[in-house]
Amino acid sequence: MxxxxxxxxxxxxxxxxxxxxxxxxxxxxxxxxxxxxxxxxxxxxxxxxxxxxxxxxxxxxxxxxxxxxxxxxxxxxxxxxxxxxxxxxxxxxxxxxxxxxxxxxxxxxxxxxxxxxxxxxxxxxxxxxxxxxxxxxxxxxxxxxxxxxxxxxxxxxxxxxxxxxxxxxxxxxxxxxxxxxxxxxxxxAAEGDASALPGAAFAARVFTTRIGLVGNTTANGHKVRTNDNFAALPSRRALSAKGKGDYTVRVCTKGADERAEAPPPAAGAQGGEQDHGARGRCVYLPVWDVGPWNTKDDHWNEERQTWDDLPRGLPQAQAAYSDGHNGGRDGSGRRVTNPAGIDLADGAFRNGLRLTDNAWVHVDYLWTAGHRHRAEISATSAAGTVDVRPGPGTEFPVTGTAADAASVDVECRLAGEAVKGPNGDGADWYRIGPGDYIPAAFADGGGDAPRCGGADVPSPDVPAPGVPIPDVPAPDVPAPGVPGVGGDPFAAVAG
The missing domain is CATH 2.60.120 (Jelly Rolls)
Known part of the structure; x- marks a missing residue:
């Protein structure tokens, strides 16, 4: 031919x-x-x-x-x-x-x-x-x-x-x-066309399900591993290249206001209720797949590719499940059996956030913000994560994880415990989110960030300014079980 x-x-x-x-x-x-x-x-x-x-x-x-x-x-x-x-x-x-x-x-x-x-x-x-x-x-x-x-x-x-x-x-x-x-x-571009950088990252409260599907291939060609750490969103517009974190989400079990009001975990605390119950936990994940349910539902954008009749931050699957939007079906005509707007790989779901069932989470779509001091997380292996802590030292409890290749904006840096990592060694620590710290030795970039204000003491109870979480309806029903048998909305695997 x-x-x-x-x-x-x-x-x-x-x-x-x-x-x-x-x-x-x-x-x-x-x-x-x-x-x-x-x-x-x-x-x-x-x-x-x-x-x-x-x-x-x-x-x-x-x-x-x-x-x-x-x-x-x-x-x-x-x-x-x-x-x-x-x-x-x-x-x-x-x-x-x-x-x-x-x-x-x-x-x-x-x-x-x-x-x-x-x-x-x-x-x-x-x-x-x-x-x-x-x-x-x-x-x-x-x-x-x-x-x-x-x-x-x-x-x-x-x-x-x-x-x-x-x-x-x-x-x-x-x-x-x-x-x-x-x-x-x-x-x-037209003469004089200079685009201003965006402000704070858009954030929304959405429902998450667990991916599973170990051994399958994601939409960017990544083979799903046991205890993997990545996210899937229902649009190809935020699909990172294989092994990259061009589009990274921060997913937390508690919202910014709840985290700010909770007392900061003390140095020497061993976790448990102190980090998971009071302040919640957060993970930083690259977006490596497309799902759940829809493939053209960029609900985090003000001008959505599809479903422009829905408010920003409300996934179509959630609207279909709770309000019968589109006859209760997704863009492919399937009956929506849970309101998921994000999927999390097993390591992020179970180990990073310590979830045991599907749950409502708070998501910051970090690429929607302007980045002043960009850095890429460097774990000791491509399958690894870096512990996130509420202070600049290992005496602080682990309150989450940052996946290898995740892209973050370093708010500021401060002196803490000396640590050796993939990018050298030193006592600098980076604040990458409200009350979230990682060693600088585990990040590529970010060295031009300013020093944190005041004494070199963490202030995890003071959140960074951000876009308020949209007030979107949540179904007043028990959350369905972790997917795996029926009704699994994960839609982005091949082979």
């Missing part, structure tokens, strides 16, 4: 490449008459297929294809709406100027249901914007698709999904959906 030309919007990772930027007003004169030959069109840059990070995809002589026998689509609920059977993410590119959109050009062949394209960029504070889906491109031929970005960025990245046709034979050469070429073209 001859390759087809599809021009669409895009994805990438971190390679400094210089290329020209199309003006915000549109492409050069004559571009609307059709694509120029690649050699004569300097506005586009070719992606190297071999450099792409692949989830559920294989690279052969014909290009990138969904791996045979990969199982359920990545991030798709069983029997639910279409989601990619494979996902390929290309390295990021420095564009040498402010960009607010990306055009993408795909070469494809075989029988496919589609090749969804998304893009994102790095904000001025070094944090990634969320993944944005492709739309139409003004001034371009109908086949050109443009991905608009929510902020002016100087680095862009593109990812492309492969959705095979339902009746396509996956093992038939020449008939399987294949991605054989990807080009991208940045579109310059």
């Amino acid at each position: 001859m390759p087809s030309r599809i021009r669409a919007g895009a994805v990438a990772s971190l390679a400094a490449v210089a290329f020209s930027v199309v003006p915000a007003g549109g492409p050069p004169a004559g571009a609307a008459d059709g694509p120029l030959p690649r050699a004569a069109d300097p506005g586009w840059i070719d992606e190297d297929l071999a450099s792409a990070e692949r989830a559920g995809a294989v690279l052969d002589g014909g290009g990138l294809r969904a791996a045979p026998g990969s199982g359920a689509p990545l991030g798709a609920p069983p029997g639910g709406a279409s989601a990619p059977d494979a996902l390929v993410t290309f390295p990021a590119h420095a564009v040498g100027g402010a960009v607010r959109a990306v055009d993408v050009d795909l070469d494809t062949s075989g029988r496919a249901a589609g090749f969804p394209v998304e893009a994102r960029g790095v904000r001025a504070d070094g944090a990634w914007t969320e993944w944005s889906p492709a739309g139409s491109a003004p001034g371009e031929p109908p086949e050109v698709v443009r991905v608009g970005l929510p902020a002016a960025v100087e680095r862009v990245q593109v990812r492309v999904g492969i959705v095979t046709a339902p009746d396509a034979a996956p093992d038939t050469d020449g008939d399987t959906a294949s991605l054989s070429g990807v080009r991208l073209r940045p579109v310059a």
